[in-house]
Amino acid sequence: MSIYEAVIGLEVHVQLKTKSKIFCGCPANFGADPNTQICPVCCGYPGVLPVVNRAVVEGLVRSALALDCRINKHSVFARKQYFYPDLPKNYQISQYELPLAENGHLQVKVDEQSRDIRIHRIHLEEDAGKLLHAIGSRPLDYSLVDLNRTGVPLMEIVSEPDLRTPEEAAAYLSHLRAVLRYVGVSDCDMEKGSMRCDANVSIRPSGAQGLGTKTEVKNMNSFRSVREAIAYEIDRQTLVLDSGGRIVQETRLWDAQNNVTQSMRSKEEAHDYRYFPDPDLVPLNLSDQYLEELQKSLPELPEARSARYVEKFGLSSYDASVLTAEKKLADFYEEGLKGFEGKMQKEAAKPLANWLTTELLGRLHAAKKEIEESLVSPESLAALVALVYKGAVSGKSAKVVFDEMFVNGGEPAAIVNQKGLGQIDDEKQISEWVDEIILVNDKAVQDIKSGKTSAMGALVGGVMRKSKGRANPQIVNRILHKKFSQ
Ligand SMILES: [Zn+2]
Numbered sequence: 194m195s196i197y198e199a200v201i202g203l204e205v206h207v208q209l210k211t212k213s214k215i216f217c218g219c220p221a222n223f224g225a226d227p228n229t230q231i232c233p234v235c236c237g238y239p240g241v242l243p244v245v246n247r248a249v250v251e252g253l254v255r256s257a258l259a260l261d262c263r264i265n266k267h268s269v270f271a272r273k274q275y276f277y278p279d280l281p282k283n284y285q286i287s288q289y290e291l292p293l294a295e296n297g298h299l300q301v302k303v304d305e306q307s308r309d310i311r312i313h314r315i316h317l318e319e320d321a322g323k324l325l326h327a328i329g330s331r332p333l334d335y336s337l338v339d340l341n342r343t344g345v346p347l348m349e350i351v352s353e354p355d356l357r358t359p360e361e362a363a364a365y366l367s368h369l370r371a372v373l374r375y376v377g378v379s380d381c382d383m384e385k386g387s388m389r390c391d392a393n394v395s396i397r398p399s400g401a402q403g404l405g406t407k408t409e410v411k412n413m414n415s416f417r418s419v420r421e422a423i424a425y426e427i428d429r430q431t432l433v434l435d436s437g438g439r440i441v442q443e444t445r446l447w448d449a450q451n452n453v454t455q456s457m458r459s460k461e462e463a464h465d466y467r468y469f470p471d472p473d474l475v476p477l478n479l480s481d482q483y484l485e486e487l488q489k490s491l492p493e494l495p496e497a498r499s500a501r502y503v504e505k506f507g508l509s510s511y512d513a514s515v516l517t518a519e520k521k522l523a524d525f526y527e528e529g530l531k532g533f534e535g536k537m538q539k540e541a542a543k544p545l546a547n548w549l550t551t552e553l554l555g556r557l558h559a560a561k562k563e564i565e566e567s568l569v570s571p572e573s574l575a576a577l578v579a580l581v582y583k584g585a586v587s588g589k590s591a592k593v594v595f596d597e598m599f600v601n602g603g604e605p606a607a608i609v610n611q612k613g614l615g616q617i618d619d620e621k622q623i624s625e626w627v628d629e630i631i632l633v634n635d636k637a638v639q640d641i642k643s644g645k646t647s648a649m650g651a652l653v654g655g656v657m658r659k660s661k662g663r664a665n666p667q668i669v670n671r672i673l674h675k676k677f678s679q
Contacts, residue, residue, distance in 0.1 A: 196398070196399045197396040197397060197398060197399060197427075197430075197431055197434070198357060198396065198397060198398075198399045198400075198401075199357055199358065199394060199395070199396050199423075199427045200354045200356075200357070200394075200395050200396070200397060200404060200405070200407075201354060201356035201357065201358075201359075201361070201362050201392055201393065201394050201423060202313075202351070202352050202353060202354035202355070202356065202392070202393040203350075203351075203352045203356065203362060203365060203366065203390055203391070203392055203393075204349060204350070204351050204352075204390070204391045204392075204393070205349070205350045205351075205352075205366065205369060205388065205389070205390050205391075206320075206347050206348070206349050206350075206388070206389040206390075206391075207256075207347065207348050207349075207350065207373060207378075207379045207381060207387065207388050208320070208345060208346065208347055208379055208380075208386070208387040208388070209248075209249055209252040209253065209346040209347070209348060209378055209379055210252070210377075210378060210379050210380060210387075211246060211248045211249055211252065211346055212248070213246055213248075214235055214246065214319070214343075214344035214345055214346065215243075215245065215246050215249050215286075215317065215318075215319050215344055215345070215346035215347075216234055216235070216243030216244060216245060216246070216286065216319065216344055216474075217232050217234035217235050217243065217244075217344060218232070219231060219232050219234075219235055219344065221344075221345045221346065223341075223342070223385070223386075225341055227337070227339035227341065228339055228340055228341060229341065230341040231340045231341065231343065234344070235319075235340065235343045235344035236281050236340060236343070237280070237281040237282025237283070242473055243286065243471075243473055243474055245270075245474060245477070246346065249317060249346040250293070250317070250477060250479075251487060252346070252348070252378040252379075253293050253294065253315060253317055253348045253378075254293065254294070254479070254484065254487050255376050255378060255487050255490065255491060256315065256348060256350075256372075256373055256376055256378050257293065257294030257297060257315050258484075258487060258488050258491060259372050259373075259375070259376045259491055259494055260294075260297040260298065260299060260312055260315070260350070260369075260372060261297045261298045261299075261312075262294035262295060262296060262297035262312060262315060263294065263295050263296045263297075264293065264294050264479065264484055265291055265292065265293055265294065265295065266478060266479045266480075266481075266484070267291065267476055267477070267478055267479075268288060268291045268292060268293045268316075268476065268477045269288065269289075269290065269291040269470050269471075269476045269477070270286055270287070270288055270317075270470070270471040270474040270476075270477075271286075271287055271288055271289035271290065271468045271469060271470055271471055272284040272285070272286060272287075272468065272469055272470075272471045273285045273286075273287045273289070273318075273466045273468055274466050274467040274468075275321075275466070277321070278322075278324065278336070278338050279321040279322035279323060279324050279338060279340075279343065280319075280321045280322065280343060281322075281340070281343070285318060285319060285321065286318065286319050286471055286474070287316065287317070287318035287319075287349075287468075288316035288317055288318065289316075289468040290468075290470075291476075292314045292315065292316035292317075293315060293316055293317060293477065294314065294315040294316075295313065295314045295315075296311070296312070296313075296314075297311070297312030297315065298310070298311060298312060299312060299352075299365060299368055299369060299372070300368070300496060301356075301361055301364045301365045301368055302364060302368075302514070303358070303360050303361055303364050308355075308361070309355075310352055310353070310355045310356060310361075310365055311352065311353040311355055312350060312351070312352055312353070313351045313352060313353050314351050315348055315349065315350045315351070316348065316349055317346065317347070317348055317349075318347050318348075318349060319343070319344045319345070319346065319347065320342050320343065320344065320345040320346070320347050321342065321343060322338055322339055322340040322341070322342050322343040323338070323339045323341075323342055324336050324337070324338055324339075325337040325338070325339065350369065352365065354393065354395075354404070359419070359420045359421070359423040359424040359427070360420065362392060362419055362420070362423050363416050363419050363420045366388075366390060366416060366419060367416060367518075368495075369381075370388060371495050371517075371518055371519065371520075372494060372495060374519065374520060375492055375494055375495060375520045376491065376492070376494075377492075383414050383415050383416065384414060384415060386414070389414070390413055390419055391409055391410065391411050391413075392409070392410045392413070392419065392422065392423050392426075393407045393408075393409050393410075394407060394408055394409075394410060394423055394426045394427065394430070395407035395408070395430070395440070396427060396430045396431060396434070405430075405440060406439070406440040406441070406442050407440075407442065408426060408430070408440065408441075408442065408443055408444070408445050408454075409443075409444045409445070410422050410423065410426050410444075410445050410446075410447055410454055411444060411445070411446055411447065411457070412446045412447045412448075412449075413447045413449075414449075415449075418447055418449050421447075421449075421452060422447035422454055425447075425452065425453060425454055426445070426454050429454065441456075441459070442459065443456050443457070443458065443459050444456075444457045444458050444459075445457060492520070495514075495517045495518065495520075495523075498513075498517045498523055499513040499514050499516075499517040500513075502516060502517065502542075505539075506530075506538070506539055506542035506543075506546075507539055507542060507543070508542060508543060508546055512543070512546050512550070515550050516546060516549070516550065519564075521563075521564055521565060522549070522554075522564055525549065525564055525571050526545065526546065526549055526571070528571035528572070529545050529549070529571035529572065529574050529575040529578075530542065530545060530575070531571075531575075532571075532572055532575030532576065532579065533575065533579070540582070541575070541578055541579070541582065544578050544581070544582065545574065545575060545578050548574055548577070548578055548595070549574065552592075552595055553567065553569055553574065553599070556599050567599075568598065568599060568600070568601065568602035569595070569598045569599055569602070570602075573598055573602075573603070573604055573605060574598075576604065576605050576606065577591060577594060577595060577598070577605040580594075580605055580606065580609065584616055584618075584665065585609070585615060585616055586605075586609050586614055586615060586616055587616050587662055587663065587665075587666070589657075589662040590609070590614040590615075590616070590662055590663060591605075593612065593614060594608045594609055594612070594614060597612070614663065615663065616663055616664075616665050617660060617663045617664050617665060618665045618668060620668060620672065623656070623660075623664050623665070623668050623669055623672055624672050626656045626659045626660060626664065626669075627652070627656055627669065627672050627673055627676065629659065630652055630655040630656050630659060631652065631676070633655075634651060634652060634655060636648075637649075637651045637652055638652075641677055642677075649670075649673060649674075649677075652673055653666065653669055653670060653673065656669045656673075657669065
């Protein structure tokens with residue numbers, strides 16, 4: 194058996210979130226009744242002329258700048274011949290020889306190992322419509338076509354074949370999604386189809402330089418599918434080569450139900466598409482000033498933000514990367530940190546990060562809710578962290594307060610009062626509890642007296658239970674130690 198390495202490149206289609214389609218004024222949103230968002234332009238009537246949507250160009254350029262691409266100030270639209278009923282004019286307007294952007298980069302991290310993945314190009318194109326071959330589970334002996342999606346703006350982001358494992362491919366996709374969401378150009382929702390991914394997969398003997406014959410895997414509509422489909426395809430190709438066979442260049446579909454890829458058709462070569470410049474559209478010429486303005490409009494991106502959290506707040510790079518993976522999460526965190534001033538901010542940074550990533554995100558995840566639906570506001574979460582820090586409430590009681598905030602909202606201080614959860618510092622009261630616990634714990638008392646100080650824990654635990662978790666544990670400890678040292 195030979196040792197192979199995989200060579201993987203991804204072609205990612207991202208729907209740009211614009212009000213209207215790429216070449217006409219029809220709405221670009223999903224979910225409307227079939228064929229209600231169409232016009233002569235997107236239906237390809239004879240004699241119509243497409244006009245490019247400014248917001249689409251802006252969306253692509255901002256994405257490309259965020260991905261460190263070179264922008265081609267001069268780019269051209271091309272016709273890609275395509276004979277299928279979901280694009281009635283029988284070609285797709287795309288870009289071929291002169292795409293809007295080339296030569297980008299994206300850092301990908303797997304198991305704390307960072308690698309730079311090159312982006313070959315990013316170009317604009319229009320989406321095709323949708324064909325229906327069944328209604329529900331009932332197959333039709335004809336096909337229906339819905340052209341609402343025809344002409345919806347897409348950008349295609351093509352990576353170089355720099356990825357080596359299914360995990361790297363998934364990490365690339367996930368980081369790409371994070372960057373594009375930061376830029377605000379797309380929801381990048383794979384389940385809803387606003388982000389779609391095809392993978393080119395080949396294998397070669399480890400250490401070889403040339404490329405093996407590749408297959409293109411399609412129909413992966415979740416991050417998990419991407420990982421599993423690529424892993425399956427690598428195994429399949431390995432088996433073929435090891436048994437003396439040859440890989441056939443073809444397109445294969447991922448079948449998520451049976452966890453296999455299946456041959457769909459032999460893969461087209463670029464010359465099959467008969468690309469040529471679209472004579473109906475003028476080339477795009479972008480000015481330096483326009484590009485500078487778009488560059489300035491970019492937000493702080495996840496890597497920069499993560500580095501700032503490590504530097505300024507002393508977070509671990511793991512915590513920082515969890516917090517900055519989603520812009521809305523990082524915004525929530527920083528909004529909360531505003532509740533602390535000066536030096537306190539650094540002290541609160543780690544506990545606030547913990548409360549946010551473990552407690553709040555965990556509960557939201559279990560309730561299948563997004564952070565914007567959270568009844569716990571950044572301010573109230575920060576106020577809870579402050580109460581714990583000041584010792585006004587024990588860590589255990591804080592969880593009870595948090596539960597109440599999560600379900601009904603509200604301010605932590607008010608909940609502490611209302612539920613009587615404040616920490617008890619009254620030494621006389623604590624001393625009485627200690628005496629009661631000592632009386633009923635002969636075994637532990639004997640153990641401590643014979644030098645087994647670890648038995649002290651049982652007594653502390655007893656006092657804490659007696660006080661329903663409200664006794665200040667430092668005072669409990671101090672009083673207990675005093676009693677046994679006498
Ligand atoms: Zn239209």
